Amino acid sequence: MTAYADLPLIEQAIRTFAALILVTSFALLAQSRVVAAIQVFAWQGFLLAALTALVAWNSGLTHLYISAALTLALKALFIPWLLIRQARRLGILRDLDAVIRPGLTLMAAGALVIFCYNVVVPVREFTQVVTRDAIAVSLALVMIALLMLITRRKAITQVVAFMSLENGLFFAAVTATQGMPMVVELGIAFDVLIAAVIFGVFFFHIRDSIESLDVDQLSRLREIND
Amino acid sequence: MVNHLNLIAWLAALLQTALFVAMAPLFTIWVKRIKCTLQNRLPPPWSQPYRDFRRLFAKEVLLARTASPVFRIAPYIVCGTTIMAASIIPFVWVNIPFAVMADAIVLVGTLALGRFFLALAGMDVGTSFGGMGSSREMTFAALAEPAMLIVVFALAMLSSSTNLSTIIGFVLDQPLALRPSLLFGLLALILVGIVETGRIPVDNPATHLELTMIHEAMILEYTGRHLALMELAAQLKLTIYAVLTANLFLPWGISRSLDAAALGVSFVALTAKLAVLGALLAVGETLVAKMRLFRVPTFLAVAFTLALIGMLSFIMLEGR
Amino acid sequence: MPPTPALCLYLAIGFALASSVVSFAADRFPVLLRVGSFALLGASSIAALAACILTLTGNLPFTGELPLGLPWLHWQLRLDALAAFFLGIIGMVTLAVSFFGPGYVRSYTHGHSSLGILGVMTGLFIAGMQLVVVAADAFAFMVAWELMSVASYFLVAFEHEEAANRRAAFLYLLMAQIGAMLILLSFGVLAGFAGDFTFAAMGNTNLTPIWAATAFGLGLLGFGMKAGIVPLHAWLPEAHPAAPSHISALMSGVMLKVAVYGFIRLVFDLLGHPHWSWGVIVLAVGSVTSVYGVLYALVQHDLKRLLAYHSVENIGIIYIGLGLALIFFSAGQTTFGVLGLIAALYHTLNHALFKSLLFLGAGAIVQHGHERDLEHMGGLIHRMPWTAFFFLIGCLSISALPPFNGFVSEWLTFQTALQATTLESGVLRAVIPISAAVLALSGALAATCFVKVYGVAFLGQARTRRVRHAREASAGMVLAQGLLATLCLLFGVFPTNTVGFLSKITLDLTGYGVSAATSQGWLWLTPIAPEVASYSAPLILLGVLTALGAWACVYFFTRRRRRTQPVPRRDPWDCGFGPLSSRMQYSASAFAMPIRHIFRPAWRIHEEKIREMDPQLATRPVQLRYLIHADDLSWQFFYVPVERFVQSAARQVGRIQTGHLRHYLAYSFFTLIVLLWLIT
Incomplete structure (x- = not known):
């Protein structure tokens, strides 16, 4: 397949970064320590910012540079810093949120990637954007983040998973449609920021009311109590 | 076949293998010297491994009372298969006739044959140490196999061949491309290599602390020339993985003809690549502590996941 | 008159039946079983081998008819290349068994079990298997199949004094019957469309996709039940240890292969163009089966049970090859489909050889070491050197190590899987390498398991008194193992010639062969093209022999020094705590402990x-x-x-069933009314 080697270097770089982001997603899924998970999340944000900048350079769209800068500032620096600060104040920075059956979870993630690829194949037939393959990756990112949401118990790791899900969506926006309109993007960026802050407040409330951040204890919604 | 009746080519390949084997102790001592320097110890002289071999070959062979013929034959087979594996790998010249003898999968199989006998030798004397070493070695080797195979698959899908010469030739022919599949394959191969060659953080080649060792536990009962052969095999195996890493993923500089100048350039390039890899290994071994035994499967799971993502990204991102 | 395939075939079946008849008198004259019955089996196996070779070297499939069966449908026989190949497998293993048997049954002469039954049923069992592979109509096939199943039931139940054996035999019979029923239904679907029971007619029908899938599913389950795919394998680890060892060798080495034969005949011959999902199903089943089998083998310490689980694993490997073949055939990539089929057939042959070898070795240990439990063995290499040597070859073969035969078939399977890049579907391109990784894992775990088996049973020190005093097996038993071990090596070292023969079978069966594989001469196996992949087993063997030669040279040159001062023997390192005892060795359970820890949920x-x-x-x-x-x-x-x-x-x-007479009469009454209503 010589076609790939003939692509311009910048597009190869974009794909490589897409793959690297996928790796961080797997790493996030397998990470059982809270602080490590937040760090991996920061790396994911950083890679996403770099990818956005590359796409911006490739397409020449200046507003993507702003997105890249925002991503770097918020997802790679500010939110991880905020999460780590809160985790430290809650005293759970070094806590373990053990992954249930890590081997099986990773295998499931691998299967999800293949599944997403299968889902996207018909779509990409008529998408003429050069970075169309990345849609499969973005869907996989979202799916893996969802998998992480259902396999974790601690509220803080779930927030990390949620943020990583948002990363997946952002990835799709950048690679498939060359970014959303600036207003929308700014809006989302601030939404995420506010969400992070609100989550932070919630952590304290949850802990105050049930004296733990284990979301398995939040099962009051169940109709039948045994 | 690549003119497999060409006598000069075969001779050159044999010479290359001899060079490979001769350089294996050098690579080991290079890693050791860097480690010593990093750890503020006085490094052993460059000739140390060769002197060790001379001493061991001169020494008398002792056998355990319970040892069977398997114990005596194993060193020869272990060393022989490792040399055979080395002969398959392009070292300074790509189109070696030996490469058609066996492809990447056979290479893995050949190394597995050596490991089988190594593990049997560990079991032979009937001490707990030997059994322990064999059990651990076989377990981790079994877990490393799928990761290794996926790396081979990613390379083979790329170049549509499992022949090592063809793969290297393909990578050389390509314009320089940034391929995620190769990147992750490289990382996975390094992790697998660390497990297979028993380096820190999986096994510590310098320790004789019974409860933590793997490779040394199996060869604990060996003496004299038997021990020398086993040591040579271990050093050669480390070099094999280093050369594989260097030549498969960063083959630039390797000679494609039997031209003296090109071979010289190739040799210098390979030496430089090995020097860098060895230095990286030494730095890594100095920075990282040996991990708990049952963390090794996690380590290998990382290798497998990386290899898998490499393969998947080849299919998804580098497709037509 | 030169022997024809037909003559050889009839001779083979005839000798097997004669061996069965002769054995009727074996209860009175045990020597008859040892001399007459096994000699006839040997004759039968040689005839079967001759039939195989004559058919594969000639080019006419033989078609015949036996005046048995239904009045309007006499038993159709057809000896084509595929049937000949399986007949050859039966012949090879039976030949080894006929050498092994006389020595082995000696231990039964003083037991309570009837030697007559053993001989009669062995003959019928082998005749049944031979008939299955040459049967050319569903009716004859089912009769032969049942003959094989029922005869082997009696063999499993041979040592029926033990309740466990009776239970194993019953479980086996039950599952064999359910399997036979499913096969019958599958043939029923085909016959319904063909209007005839002959395979020739069945192969020419055009089934609707739904019915083809139904027949495929029924066949997969029915033949899978006999072959032992997970989760239909439960009878296998029970029945194989219960039967006498030479019967285990036949059951594991050959009978499972007959089930594989049935599956190949059904899917590749009778059903027509496969759907891609069949391939995926077979591939998935094979992958799961291979890992499941090897993981369970690892935790066993009963030698024969362990080998039985390895049969499950190897059936999985065969099914992986078949699954790949189906996927490629359905995608129209016939070259690679044929390659997958050849890999599967090759592994079928290999597994027959090394698994029988290992079962015969286990039999020798059971007879002379009186132990089946690995934890009680140890150091047998000193007591039984020949058995130890041949068993080692079996271990190397089953662990898929070059230059032995197991490696070649796994290598071919890998090469087939590598061609996944040519497929259109991205999912298949991603899934097939993963299943190949599973194959690699199970191969490596098998090596782990056989290091355990060999290290614990043959190396180290004897763990019990009886094992310490074990004797070498009799000459015939050693010869049988030597024969199979030689075949293991030969089929490993000359893969090109073997693939050439296998290619004839696929050419006969599917219309395609692989010409590229053998195009470079006997030294090089190049399944697709020389620059894609090549393997030269003779040169690898040469390398190993060079290593052994180096050892021999050192041994030779130091002989003079050894005479004056023999190699000093010392106690092994005991940490300074005093002498080591045999109880301090690593046991089989200890060896598998890391695996047990890592794969806990399995x-x-x-x-x-x-x-x-x-x-x-x-x-x-x-x-x-x-x-x-x-x-x-x-x-x-x-x-x-x-x-x-x-x-x-x-x-x-x-x-x-209420128990009231009136109710039963009412049932009869209503049945009568319904029947009358139906015929009006």
């Missing part, structure tokens, strides 16, 4: 630690015992629910 492990305390001093243990047993999860998740369902269904049906 089994349900029962551990039991028994500690007997000193009556005088309550804190000092006198004796410590550690028992470990792994339950097959398929029982918990498959068989027990099925059994519960059948029980409750039976209870529901049982309600109509």
